[in-house]
Amino acid sequence: MIKLPFSQELINGKGEPECIEFRVAVPEDIDEVVKLQETIVNALPDKDLYSTSTREEYLTQLKEDVCFIAECNGQVAGFSVMVPNDPDNPRNYGLYLGYDRDQLARTASLDLTMVHPEFRGRGIQRIFNKLRIGKAVEMGASEGLCTISPDNPYSYRNFLVLNFEIIETRTMYGGKQRYILRKVF
Numbered sequence: 001m002i003k004l005p006f007s008q009e010l011i012n013g014k015g016e017p018e019c020i021e022f023r024v025a026v027p028e029d030i031d032e033v034v035k036l037q038e039t040i041v042n043a044l045p046d047k048d049l050y051s052t053s054t055r056e057e058y059l060t061q062l063k064e065d066v067c068f069i070a071e072c073n074g075q076v077a078g079f080s081v082m083v084p085n086d087p088d089n090p091r092n093y094g095l096y097l098g099y100d101r102d103q104l105a106r107t108a109s110l111d112l113t114m115v116h117p118e119f120r121g122r123g124i125q126r127i128f129n130k131l132r133i134g135k136a137v138e139m140g141a142s143e144g145l146c147t148i149s150p151d152n153p154y155s156y157r158n159f160l161v162l163n164f165e166i167i168e169t170r171t172m173y174g175g176k177q178r179y180i181l182r183k184v185f
Contacts, residue, residue, distance in 0.1 A: 004024055005022060023068070024069075026067075029076075036079055065111070066139075075118075077118075078125070079114045082108055084139055085104070086104070094109075097180070107143050108136035108144045108145075111146070120154075145181065146180075147179065159181050164181040
């Protein structure tokens with residue numbers, strides 16, 4: 001697992017280097033996380049690409065899950081969540097697949113990644129994915145699951161390069177089509 005916090009120099013859309021700081025997110029980040037979601041949703045051409053969360057849901061994630069945040073010059077560039085491999089957590093994606101208790105205890109859910117529109121295309125989601133997988137393995141998970149809209153090729157590619165595979169397509173999140181992807185660690 002990469003030691004946090006850490007800085008990564010990434011290239012922006014103008015070919016210039018930018019320093020992105022990655023750290024563990026804490027409950028005090030709640031206002032910035034909610035603001036980031038609003039910015040992302042407002043910029044989406046198709047609102048079905050994203051399933052929104054309430055302030056209370058984000059606060060629960062910040063307290064109970066493994067959350068990471070990326071910042072550049074004081075601005076939030078991204079936020080990401082991993083639901084630990086807990087068989088009693090109702091947000092474990094293994095429940096969608098009918099996993100038994102033992103398998104749920106080995107399954108982490110790569111739940112959410114948001115990247116601010118100004119910072120897309122710099123590899124932030126891939127870094128978040130590596131951080132989440134590393135933490136999941138450290139916590140004893142042997143596989144990871146995630147959900148992605150079939151209409152979101154960017155996120156799909158970011159998981160494909162990490163050898164995730166589609167194992168099911170289903171309707172979730174209030175009627176939205178989603179792929180469920182899995183990677184065995």
